[in-house]
Amino acid sequence: MKKNIILLFILFIFATPAQATKTIVSINDVSVEPGNDICASIMLNDVINYGTGTIKVTYNPDIAQVTGAQGTTDSSVLALNADNSAGSITISGLNPNGKTGDVEFTDVKFHAIGSSGISTSLTPEVTTLQDTSYNTDSFESVNGYLGDKPLTIFTHETIPGNLTYSLGSSDYSGKLYPGNPYQVEHNISIPTGATVKFARLYAYWTWSVIDTTDGYPDLKLTFDNDVLSPAATYDDRKGFGNYDFPSGTWAYNVTNYVTGSGDHTTLIENTGPDNSYFSMDGVGLLVVYTEPNGDEIEYWIAEGCDLISSQPVSGLTPEEATTQAVFSGTINTTNIKEAILTTVIQSGNDIDNMLIFNLENWTGIYNGTPYANLDVDKRSVQNYLVDNNNTARIRAVDDYMVPSNAFLVLWHTLPELTPESGDNTPVSLISDIKPEISIEVTPSYLNFGSLGPGEISSTHQILIKNNGSTNLSVTAEVTDTGQDLYARGLQINNATWTGYQTQLIPNATEEADLRIRVPVDYSHEGEKEGVLMFWAQQI
Structure with missing residues (x-):
């Protein structure tokens, strides 16, 4: 089976303050079998009155080598400088009459030398872009893979x-x-x-x-x-x-x-x-x-x-x-x-x-x-x-x-109350002393529905709250009367229940997702009951 070398481009966008639309500089994706030649076109889209420009393209020289560049009906090549050791080519183009819209800047010729199935990015760097009056446009790089949209x-x-x-x-x-x-x-x-x-x-x-x-x-x-x-x-x-x-x-x-x-x-x-x-x-x-x-x-x-x-x-x-x-x-x-x-x-x-x-x-x-x-x-x-x-x-x-x-x-942590200065006033004191270890789990009943061997139930959520006065480590234990249905199939947070462990500070609530994965070899029928117990230990 033949495999190709793929050349992929990175996108650039630039614009002058007076332009209503942005100009896009791009190189098309191309693929070629090792040892063969291919042309990749540099395009200027939505440009206004293009006159001249200089663009540098970088690439991986271990995968492809530049063999030349040729002008188009939209832009003639004034000069080019290829450096296959560094992996770059710089091209200067010209259209003395100007052109607005989509411009094919140049066609760059590559010779594929790498192994099959690999790729290199073709990255354009716009040095200058000018109209026929030699007014220079400003530009900025645009690459959707950038971290440019913070949450x-x-x-x-x-x-x-x-x-x-x-x-x-x-x-x-x-x-x-x-x-x-x-x-x-x-x-x-x-x-x-x-x-x-x-x-x-x-x-x-x-x-x-x-x-x-x-x-x-x-x-x-x-x-x-x-x-x-x-x-x-x-x-x-x-x-x-x-x-x-x-x-x-x-x-x-x-x-x-x-x-x-x-x-x-x-x-x-x-x-x-x-x-x-x-x-x-x-x-x-x-x-x-x-x-x-x-x-x-x-x-x-x-x-x-x-x-x-x-x-x-x-x-x-x-x-x-x-x-x-x-x-x-x-x-x-x-x-x-x-x-x-x-x-x-x-x-x-x-x-x-x-x-x-x-x-x-x-x-x-x-x-x-x-x-x-x-x-x-x-x-x-x-x-x-x-x-x-x-x-x-x-x-x-x-x-x-x-x-x-x-x-x-x-x-x-809520601030402690500080008494204000003034006359002495008696205050009745009542305290409800919490036990050191106390947890609450809600709800207390779950129905996983009707399932067959190999099937997975929908997920049900429970809440585990530390009602005690000390930090707790919480683990799980399962018993059942369903011929090990729950012992083998119960999952907590998409993992087997045996590995469940969490830590809770006083008054903290932890959520846990429960589901059943019925073993594929489970052959019993009828309604099966089980018990999930949570054990709390002071830490």
Whole structure:
């Protein structure tokens, strides 16, 4: 089987202040068998009165070598300087009569010398671009793989309460053509007496195509039988070459539908033409609630879509392929008893990808949890807080990823009351002494429905609260009367229950996602019961 060497371009855009449209400089993608020659065209799109210009193109000299460049009917070649040792060619072109619109600047000839199946990026660097009066245009580079769309803070507040975020039964959809619906079930549990402040649904979509070209999805979202329009839309694309298909995060206000604990259904359909499709990476449901006697928390909700990559085709360093969420404001770090950062990443399954929080960083955390197309990482960052503008940075290290959400939650320590000076007044003192170890788990009953061998149930969420007065380490134990159905098949947070362990400070609440994966060799029938016990130990 023959394999080709692929040459891929990086896109540039430039504009003068007087121009109504931006001018795009690009080189088309080409492929050629090793040992053969190919031409790649440099195009100027939407240019006004092109007169002359100088453009440098860089490439990997171990994969391709330049053998020349030739002019076109739009632009003659004034001079060229090729350096195949360094991997660059500089071309100067001219059109004394000027041309407006799309201009073919030059055709660069390459000879493929690398092995089959490899690629190099062709990166143009615009030195000058002038009109026929030799007025110089300013320009800027544009590469969709840059970390150029930081996540937006949707809201930042301080309340007595907490929040919960769940992907429910989400999984990667594959290609969704018209007539192929995608459905996600969410089971939400919040404490008794809590009041929902707001609920926000996130639809994470990718790979949107109409026929064989890029396009934005005709995405119809139905939540609990009502068709909704997005409250905010975020999208990004690489902006050059083949497979320039956009990805996005669309946010929906579902506060009127999520008023407490309960089940909710999201249905997503493609209403575009028959030759269109897109894929769903998942659907996330965020619920923020208040409690009359709840802990005081301060939270920031960041959302967006920034497609980043430092793969060779991007032409970028990992530092350039970094996006961020800035949790602006001043905090008192001595008044924080816990801080949790949750990040949601589309297509982030690579252990080299990095999360940076202020001066600390982690790798190996974006590892396909809960599944390969969508990563959710939740971690304590209390020890790394700073007084002003805490910042999370997400970096693609030799990989491709799409950061979509970041939630920062701080648990405040309430100040002690100081008596005012004045007359002595007797005060009655009553104290309710908490036990050292006490946990509460809600709900106390789950029904996983009807399942067959090898099938996986929908996900149900439980809440575990530390009602005691000391820090606790919590583990799980399963017993059942169902011929080891639950002992073998129960999963907590998409992993076997035997590995579950969490730590809770006093009054803290932890959410856990439960589901059953029926063993493929399970041959018993009928209703099967089991018991999940949580054990708490002081730490």
